Amino acid sequence: MRATDQVILVPGFFGFGSFGREGKPHIIYFDHVIKAMVAARPELSGRIHVHEPPPMGSLEARVRTLQDAVLQRLGGALLRGESTGRGPRIHIVGHSTGGLDARLLANPRYRFRGEDRRLRTQLLRHLGTVVTLSAPHHGTPIAKSFVRGLPRLVLEGMSVATIMANAGRVTRRLGLPGIGLAYTLFQAVRPRPSMNGPVIDLLSGMDEETAREIERFRGMVMSDNRILRDLAPERMATLNRRLGDHAGRLVEIVTVAPRPSFTRGGLDALDRRAVYALCYACAARSDFRPQSFPKGPWLAACAPGTEREAVEDAPRANDGIVPASSQTLAGRAARIVLADHLDVVGHFEWRWNTTLFKSGAAFGRREFEELWRFVAEAL
Numbered sequence: 001m002r003a004t005d006q007v008i009l010v011p012g013f014f015g016f017g018s019f020g021r022e023g024k025p026h027i028i029y030f031d032h033v034i035k036a037m038v039a040a041r042p043e044l045s046g047r048i049h050v051h052e053p054p055p056m057g058s059l060e061a062r063v064r065t066l067q068d069a070v071l072q073r074l075g076g077a078l079l080r081g082e083s084t085g086r087g088p089r090i091h092i093v094g095h096s097t098g099g100l101d102a103r104l105l106a107n108p109r110y111r112f113r114g115e116d117r118r119l120r121t122q123l124l125r126h127l128g129t130v131v132t133l134s135a136p137h138h139g140t141p142i143a144k145s146f147v148r149g150l151p152r153l154v155l156e157g158m159s160v161a162t163i164m165a166n167a168g169r170v171t172r173r174l175g176l177p178g179i180g181l182a183y184t185l186f187q188a189v190r191p192r193p194s195m196n197g198p199v200i201d202l203l204s205g206m207d208e209e210t211a212r213e214i215e216r217f218r219g220m221v222m223s224d225n226r227i228l229r230d231l232a233p234e235r236m237a238t239l240n241r242r243l244g245d246h247a248g249r250l251v252e253i254v255t256v257a258p259r260p261s262f263t264r265g266g267l268d269a270l271d272r273r274a275v276y277a278l279c280y281a282c283a284a285r286s287d288f289r290p291q292s293f294p295k296g297p298w299l300a301a302c303a304p305g306t307e308r309e310a311v312e313d314a315p316r317a318n319d320g321i322v323p324a325s326s327q328t329l330a331g332r333a334a335r336i337v338l339a340d341h342l343d344v345v346g347h348f349e350w351r352w353n354t355t356l357f358k359s360g361a362a363f364g365r366r367e368f369e370e371l372w373r374f375v376a377e378a379l
Contacts, residue, residue, distance in 0.1 A: 001041075001379055004088035005128060006073045007048045009033065010066060011345075012096025012134075013056055013227045030095070031346025036372035044376060049073065053101060058226040060112045062101045066092075067123065070105070074126055089128035091379045095345050096322065097227060099135030103250065103329075106130050109243045124248075129379050131251045134319055134341055138290060138326040139236030143228045145282035233288060233326075246329055251378045253371075254294050254333040255319040256311055257340040257359040264360070272358035276320050276340065279357070283323055284316040290325045291315040296333030299374065301367040304338050311338065320357050334378070337371055339363035344371060 011029045034048045051069040053062040070090050094102035104110040106127050108120070136143075229235065260277035293314035298304070304311045311317060317324045321341040327333070337344060340359035347355045348363050 001043070001091075001128075002089060003043075005047065005091060005379075006088060007037075007044065007091045007093060007379060008066075008069055008073065009048065009050045010053065010092060010094040010098030010101055011050070012094075012098050013231075029345060032368075033346055033372055036369050037376040039369070040373035040376040041379075051098075053098070056225045056227050059097075059100065059104065059230040062097070062227070063104050063110065064112055064114070066101050066105050067120070070123060070127070071119075074123070087126060089126050091128040091131075093131040093133065093375060093379075094135060095133045096135060096341065097231065099130075099132030099252075100137060102130045103132060103135070103137065103246060104243075106248045106250075107243050107246060127248060129249045129251060131253065131375055131378060132327070133253045133344055133375070134255045134322055134327060135252070136231055136236070136322045136326050137252075137329050138240065138288075138323075139231045139233035140283055140318075140322045140326060141233060141285045141288060142279060142282040142321055143231035144233075237289070240329070250329070251334045251375075252294075252328045252332075253344075253375070254296070254324050254327040254336045255322075255339045255341060255344055256317050256324040256336065257319045257338070257343075257357075257361045258311060259313075261360060269358040272355065276357040276359050279320045280318060280359075283318040283321055285323075286316055288315040288323050288325065290331065292331055293317060293324055294328045294331050294333040294336060296328075296336050299335045299337045299367065299371055301370045302336075302338035302363070320359060335371075335374055337363075337367070339367065339371075344368070 009030050030050060034050075037048060038045045049069075051066060053065050070092075073090055074088060092102040092105070094100065106124065108124060257276075257280070260273065260280050262273065262277070291314055293312040312324075314325045315323055319339065319341040324336075325331075339348070339361045340357045340363070342348075342356055343359070343361060343363040346368065348368065349355055349358075350365055
């Protein structure tokens, strides 16, 4: 990695950078990820940036904004005509749909409206490694479930629950799904829209300014959900046939979590287990293509042991959002991680965070640090 290289982290749908200010409840999508990467490679300090795509906008809109972010980081290198031999490179690490954004930007066959092809060609010469983590390269059935089956209020509740990770002491005590459920019920009976901000404030213990930031973000989520249609498996199959093989270096990391279980744990975290079970069921389809479980080495700290056959039950096997078989283009993974979809970006159970899912994957701090060490060293 060169001294001038930069890294961009790209969140998935519902994705954001952060809310709040230092000294206040600080809500972060890539929770402790930058810290873990810098711990593994200190030279990355100050060179990792988080992109904020339109949270539920179309793939085209997301890729266009990612290109703008890459151009911003390249600065004057393109204007000076620097070659890739001595100029900076941009490495992209995308989680979930963010990984799909990065892969599409890196593929010269992917075109979008208003594109400057000459500029895009120059930009591609400066792209380094693309890392995709839990990416829906072949789409995900849960996208169709959101569009057709799950009510709008559930989508609203999940959007609030997702963005309120690490929101504060009240959130930690009640649990994220509890916050999302309470907010969903409030939305159904609210007397007037102007009360949204204070209610989030009340539920989470955060300051009013941050609460209103979140409310504006929620409005963006609910006003544009084109990404759900773009991620339908049929649409992604058509897109993949048109694009052909990926251009450049692609490192694909697969996440997969155990099947939901209500027989273990009693009443402990019942709300989070129920949310996980609902999402897992929506993503588990026996007719999903491709049907084979990806090949590749497991992350050392995440070997599934005796439950391996159940975990690898493709095409139903998934991480609560994306089928495991969707997370690689050609069925080969750089690493396979026993974790749910949000564990890997820092939303697992430990003292400094909270989580939306209770999947039983037993993903913790040791696994988290090993995963992001691997990502940092892959760049």
